[in-house]
Each structure stands twice: as C-alpha cells, then as structure tokens.
Amino acid sequence: MMETEALEHLVRGIVDNPDDVSVRARNLRRGRTLEVHVHPDDIGKVIGRNGRTATAIRTVVGALSSESSLRIDFVDEFNRRGGRR
DSSP states (O other): HHHHHHHHHHHHHSSGGGGOOEEEEEEEEEEEEEEEEEGGGGHHHHOGGHHHHHHHHHHHEEEEEOOOOOOOEEEHHHHHOOOOO
16 A cells, blocks of 8 residues: 555655654545544644645645545544544
8 A cells, every 4th residue: 555655654744743643544435545643733734725735645645546536534633533622
C-alpha cells in the first residue's frame, strides 16, 4: 500500500505533532478509504484555507494510486468522539 505510506509521509511533514499522525485503510462498499487521524490542533493545517491543502494531498495520492475510487478522509479524533474544545 504505497498510497498509505506516501499519505502518512506528506501529512507528517505538514503538522506540528507528527507522532500523532496515523493512516488507516478501510474497504467500504464505495471503494477503499484512507482515514488520516491527526492531533486536534493540526486539523486546520491539514485541511488548509478553503480546503486547498487537503485537495492537494488528495491529488498527489490519487496520482500514485491505481484505484479510481480511492477516498481520503481527514479525521480529528477529538471532535469525532463528540467532544468540545
């Protein structure tokens, strides 16, 4: 899974807390999804202004992938569990 390793490497280079970055691959009905888990303080850096960074990451990883239905989701663990800052 070259895409998973490349995605993790790209995201670790952007965030302030690279040790908190993990990528999990999930096979769903609509195809494979890569979930990127980051520290709550880093979610804004990964998404970027107007989603530009997230779009760029998706473009690069999509170019590496042979799958047409690969999705990438960026997950803030704190907010996913229903917590508040």
